[in-house]
Amino acid sequence: MIVKADDTLNQRIVDYLDEEKAMNLFILGDIENFGYKSDFQDIWVDIGNGGDIKGIMLRYFGNYLPYAKESINAEGFSKVIKDGPPLEMLSGKKEIVEQFQPVFSFTAKKDLYFAELEEKNFTMKGLGRDDLTYAAVDDADDIIEMHNSIKEFQRRETARESLVQTLTTKTGRSYFIKKDGKMVASAATTAENSRSAMVVGVCTHVDYRQQGLASRCTAVLCEDVLNEGKILCLFYDNPRAGSIYKRMGFQDIGMWSMYSK
Template sequence: MIRELTEKDHANVMKFLLQDPSINLFIIGDIEAFGYHSPFQKLWGEFHDGDIKAVLLKYFESYIFYCKDKNHFDSEAFAAIMQSNTNPVTLSGKADLVEKFEKLPNLALGKKRVTYFAQCETKREIQITETINKATIADIDRIVVLQHSIDEFNTTVETKNMLKKAIESKTGRTYFLENNQGDIISTVSTTAENSQSAMIVGVCTHKDYRNQGLASKLMTALVNDVLDEKQYVCLFYDNPAAGKIYKNVGFMDMGLWTMYR
């Protein structure tokens, strides 16, 4: 049986999700931040003999799916929920779970992207002479200027809004370095922060300041601070060169994460 989840299910939902807290950081974070009755968020659960076996979260127009046993969930019933959304469907989750939805002929998924999912739970020593700053709302415009200058970043009008929302809701933070002129030259951020974990995003350095280890220093400082409060720090990557940097900071590959957008 699949039904919409409410606050009455919260204890059982969290017990289920916390079996795999790093993989479920987005779902956990969204529940903690926005609950079960937000106008832009809904959750459904599949129950067997009264126990939760799978969870689907809708956040605005995007879905995240999680199930403990990839061979025992009602993919067609969950697909029927997502079919009511505007096609193509935006879906993400552990690769071996969400890729089962590819076989369903009536579900139009977005463009597929597979990335590595990595996790860090150990602090590293750091030696840094530069001044590390923690961003406030007043710094957002300068952060976006840096990101807009980098080809790999797809900045939009929503970029500023997302940074602002993360700072205001305390679901994310950004650390940055400046040059002598006061321009931001390197940043790293977290998103989806919850009681258990956080996701690293927005790692970038201005092209004139690369190959100096600035991003690695920033990331190490941010990871260390997050691990003072939480159990895990996670990230996605698909660039092998970036993967080497992350592993030097202490991240280890945990599996694959698939997104359809």
């Protein structure tokens, strides 16, 4: 039986997700930061006949994140998706997300490597940061403009809204570098919580690549988050990007899939 979760289920949900806490960083972080009563977020739980949890799904704006240990009630959770706000993206652990393929007609699919960084493995401490800026909400439009100039980035209708939400609530941070009066490189976190953070939005304007700018933004960002006692996770989809992150100390722990319509 799939039910909409509230505070009474919180501890059981957290215990269930904690068994793969890195993979569940988004769900755990959003529950910790926004709880069960936000307009832009819902948590749904599949409860078995014996009262045990069989699966969980988070909705954050138009992004749906399902999770289960092995198999998930894709048909039941799909009905929840169809009855809710329009689906922009379905994402999560590859083995779980692919079970939704027979239900939806996805027009785009992307599989990503999922990597984790712990403080003991971090190798790039003490890099220069004089030209780095910690982003404020007023910088959101410039960040989105730079992202839109990069063909590798997926565009989502709620991207700006989500970024402003992240910066306003301090559930993420962004560092950037400006040259010649424009933003040319950045790196950010999202879904920050008391234990972890996800690195996102690592990019460099096409005219300023091969200078190590985004790598430096990322390294400084990681150092600051690690100094707060948290771990970091990120996605990457090509060996070159993976080699850069692995030089920082990131280690692969699985695969992540993103499906969109």
